[in-house]
Amino acid sequence: MDTFLALLLEQARKNPDHPALRTKCLGIWDTTTWGQACDQVSVLAQMLSQQGVGAGTPFGVFGPNRTEMYLTYLAVHSLGGIVVPIDSNLFGEDLKRQVHSSDVEHILSFEQQHVDALLECGQTCVKRILYINRRGMENYAQPELMSFPESLEGIEASTAFLEQMEGQRDPGETATILLTSGTGRAERPVELSHGALISTARSIARRERITKKDSLLAYLPLSVSSDFLFSFSLSMVTGCTMNCPESDDTVLENMQEIGPTILFGPPYVYKYIYTHASNRIESAKTFDTKIYKAALQAVMTVASHRAEGGKATFTDWLRFMFARATTFSPFCNIYGLSRLRLALTGGDAISPEVFNFFRAIGIDLRETYGQVEGCACVTLQSSEDWNSDSVGQPLDDTEVRIEDGEIWFRGPGQMKGIYKNPEATADSIKDGWVRTHDAGHLDDQGRLHVHGQIARTGKLGDGGAFAPDMLETLLRSFEYIKQAIVVGEGRDYPVTIVTVDGTITRTWADRRSLRYTGYADLSAHASVQELVREYIQTVNERLAEDPETSGMQLRRFAVLNREFMASAGEVTPTRKVRCHEVEEKHRGLINALYSDALEYTYTDPVDEEPYTVPLGNV
Amino acid sequence: MDFDWVFFIELIVGGLMSGVMYSLVAIGFVLIYKSSGIFNFAQGTMLLFAALTFVKLTEGSVNFWVALAVTMATMVVFGILVERFMMRPLANQSLLSLFMATVGLAILIEGMSQYIWDSAIHGLQLADFLDLALLDPVNMTVFVVDYIDWLDILISKFDVFATIVAGTMILVLAVFFQKTRTGMSLRAVSDDHLAAMAVGIPLSRVWALVWAVTGIIALIAGLLWAERVSVSFTLVEAVLKALPVILIGGLTSIPGAIVGGLIIGVGEKMGEIYLGDLMGVQGIETWFSYFIALVFLLFKPSGLFGLKAIERV
Amino acid sequence: MASGNSILQIDDINLAFGGVTALNGISFDVAEGEICAVIGPNGAGKSSMLNVINGVYVPQSGRVIFRGQDCTQMRPRQIAKLGMARTFQNIGLFQGMTVLENILTGRSLKIRSTWIEQGLNIGRARREEVENRALVEEVIEFLHLQSIRKTPVGKLPYGLQKRVELARALVAEPTLLLQDEPMTGMNLEEKKDMSCFALEINREYGTTIVLIEHDMSVVMDISDHVVVLDYGAKIGDGTPDEVKNNQEVIDAYLGVTH
């Protein structure tokens, strides 16, 4: 039976003493074995059923990645309820929207901050709010509030209860409702069934031979579909250990402690490590830097050979091995990648530089393509594939086809539909095929290549082709540029708004002893402008090489006074830029870019401060 | 038995005299401590070095005054070197490690002075020089132990001489501190390094100066000490002897050093004779001075004349 | 939540260093469970006041009564035993130790095992280390210090050091917490955090807090009771609003700062 409850019972039976979950809490990795997990879930489940959670009840889980949270998933599942993970940083309107979109009645929140956020939403459909952390909750009298630990008191663990529940479960039941990332289109609540998630997880596990010996790091917000698949589902299917970091600002540290063997990260994660590393190296003694550069050179040459399918010479190969042993194995150790045997990325295009770098230093980095509608993973690159432009072949029993440029897919992993929204469902599932709203093509080996969102790929004013996603990826692959959006649909020429990476640009500036007061000041600094301009010029040169793309050369750019922020709704929890939001927010700036103004002054809604953004010509 | 007053007074006088000797060493300490808060352990070896240099020069039949001048010059150079190569690099480190550094310096000098000159024991006939140099006109040898009839006690003229030297030196220093500009800046430095720098006092120069002056003091003290205990490693021990003296005085005050010297000098003799008899053992003076110091410190933890710091938190 | 009965009574304290008068007949009460701010321009004798309260200085005259006991003559340690903890104006952390070790020192009053047990690392000593660590971790989490646990305090920025010091004071589970200028040299955000912490501590553990602040605006909205000092004399005492409208305070205090 393909339900999470069934899997739990199976794991508890097969390897009761194998660690299922670890959460770094109060300085140590507090570990739960599958056996314990099973017992705790049974307790939770009984409590929840007393609370009136039953088949089909949407149950909100609102907080950081923690053991309790994932156990609650299982408890809810065992009752046939629907888990609605909510991003721990949400508040205000966004939170309200999410709660309503999948009319959550019961919610498990972590601590005071979350409870406050919920209460501030005012009148919602939420009937009961459980909170885990008692701190600061003494003076809350609201009737819907209830302490999670207290509510569990006096309930006996009984596997029997779970087994009896298992009888009533069915793989077709909705396991969770997840919101689409809402890049391009408005977010929509997607229903995913137990069956879909489990079969997807299974086929990944089968392909990559993932066993219970593996361990992975669950650090992405719960609300992210890839966390649900690559952390929760994967560990349920394989019985491998799931580790939850202590807090957002200790993720890197915790990663080194745990040394995961499998890691899923959106491109920003890998880019972060990449830039962070090169930044650190820059500040080293020139001698060390030289060694590092040489080593990098050595591995890169071999990597490029592989990419072109050629053979590396023996000496190259020796230098390659040496470089790996002496430089990059310590490198991996520092970033906790030493034990990593499978690194996955997806949800956004990763820049070739970063991809090649990780492949070269010996990390088996793979691109995946997926959408919430398809359980976050539809295709998966193979490790022989040394090229970042394809996202690999479809998973087992999954088909992908291209219909007038748009990617459609069909398979066991597809969604049940859009929650309580038949029209939308009908719109996105046509005779069994799910539409992705993404443009792309399949190559002769049946590998999928993604071009970007249909909605965004269009024509310039002069009718020339225009692929903003591709341009953005190019821009982002420059380590100083953190985020970028390109506009140009129906205009004479494309322009871009970029944001620079704060930390690394600062070190860059400090080394040149530039004088600046803060990020905004730095981003507007003439030499930073110059830095960006030069890079854009190189991008343009690349575009010019190919007649297809030569029309897309960027003419003007602006470096924004701050990075795009999740709190301003400009990026998704996985730090993917929400283009239409940004375009809306910065309409004025964009218009200015199309005028011949040399600077644009506006009041930033985020901090109500006036800023002047210089507008650069390339 | 009836108390032997004469002996007692002689004892006191003798004590006072050796006290003066102690204070001679002590002054060097205080000077450096005042100016840079450093507890200069190398003081003793500096004594040795100075004395040794002088002796070897004179043994090389160099005229007394020339030898003196040369040695002084050496000590000044030495002072400058120390400032440049030890003080400056260590400028902003903990007092403890500064102290340790001076200990290191002590070994360095010891090795050096014994390497350049030899480590044999030299007698220093300062007397001869003094005779022909300054005292012939008066036509008398310094070392005749004189009989002062109105007190009817014996007293060594050399000690008197030493006392005079010490006295003058203290006077000079006092004037130097109170009146001259450098002296003032020196005191400023001792009070607060940063502030001193802020008002534009060249810290390094002041320190160099201090070490140079200390060097000269070391020379004089060295010569006088050498007269009593021959020029050898025992001079180094003189420092340890001087330790309680300074501590009683309270590290920062020159008068303190003097008073301390006298107290220890007398106390030691007293202890040796009377307490020694009482306990029926000899040689308590090796440690007795420290006990005296302890007793004082227990009542005044920062010495008799040391400044009491208010602990601000 | 200030309840009537006072936990700390300052009764006509006079303190002088040499000839200089630092405190001149100061007396005020601190009610149980309140946040009391002692404010005043620089050199008003705020820190001296605090030092008198927890026994670092012994006043020439006057009495300090803490939880019904006269502790004017007590040594700091005895007072700490009575349940008073404090932070220092210019940080009183042990520079040679890591954050964790520093905070652990805050537990030393509660240690029962002997040094021999500790040296042999057996039984009670081992157990205590673990218990204390667990308790310390609670506070570390509370003050969000997880990411710097094992860093030497010397390497930390000023704001964080202040926070570590607060943590060290908290692990002693005090009934009265003295904070000496907890917010000086912090940016606005850090100040906000700091005052939030003060409020939470006060609410969570019901700890009475006496905090000294140079900058009036910060404390006004978190404190139940404000005492104003100027040149070692008390010139104002009451609720924030009373004090705000007290003419003398406005002249002396605000006059000075603006």
Next chain:
Amino acid sequence: MIYRETGTFSTSYIEDRKLFPIPFDKWAMGVFLLFMVFVVPLIASDYWLAAHLIPILAYGCAALGLNLLTGMTGQLSLGTAGFMCFGAFFTFNIMLRSPEWMNLPLAMVLAGSVTGVIGVIFGLPSIRIKGFYLLVSTLAAQYFALWFFRSYPYFLNYATATVTLPDHHFDLFGIGDAFGVDMASFEAKYLLSLGIVCALALFAKNLMRSSTGRNFMAVRDMDIAASVIGIPVIRTKMLAFFVSCFYCGVGGALFCYAYLQVLGIRTFEMNRSFEILFMVIIGGLGSIAGSFYGTVLVYEFPILFSWAGDYLLGGAFDTAVVDNVAKILYGILIIALLIREPGGLAALWLTAKQKLRTWPFPH
């Protein structure tokens, strides 16, 4: 590549308090100890044991003691040799005047404790006296010790100058006879010293990572703050003196029994105190391992130097010259070290290790 730290995490506070958090260190230490215990006695010649390893252990013990006092608790001391003297003499007297069942390790512990008490007495002034002023107290201890044993020959069993220590003192519970092992052989002495020193080092390590150790450091770093947070400053200081002097006492005993094999006053002159002070400075104040690094360097430096002198210059110089040059270099070394790295060898080693751990990155 040596320091593979990825994947080392603790699931309990006990685990998190491990002596060697990094597995590599643990293994390295284990191998080293096994080597010292099983291999060294087999391969090392008597010369090596008698003239290098044993004295280093003895010195190391005393240095560790001084480090606990000066490095950890910040109480400056120049009385080390004095305390060693007490330790050595008491051990001898206990062995001499107690019945059969008494044996060396026990005697050392007893003697060490007595020394500790004496240390506390001389430490009392530290209640009121701070910093350099404390030197006077420890110096008093130094000179008092020498004077005391000089003036009461009883403790030297009325021998003149020195006594040779009888072999039967080394026998532990008749093991010697039982197994026909020569307990007075250098191997036996070496193993005895090694055992004692390791045990004491471990004890010190545990002490330093427990509340007592933290109190020590707190008193060193800022005693007002310490007293305010309720650390018993005076008791802590006294304890530091006791423990420190205990170690010095045992060190002294080892020095005479295992190394010199004769007991005499001249062994514990002032300059011995300095020697040990250097060991601690060079090794690194406040570091247990450092005490031993320092010992090795300071002890071996002159030997190496004179050896090099003879070897290279074929004894062209007489020993005096070599000694002096050694002294000079030595002084320079100390100053240089203090300038470059006040933390001493221990700190140097740590930075090196850090470099290894963060390579290829600077930090």
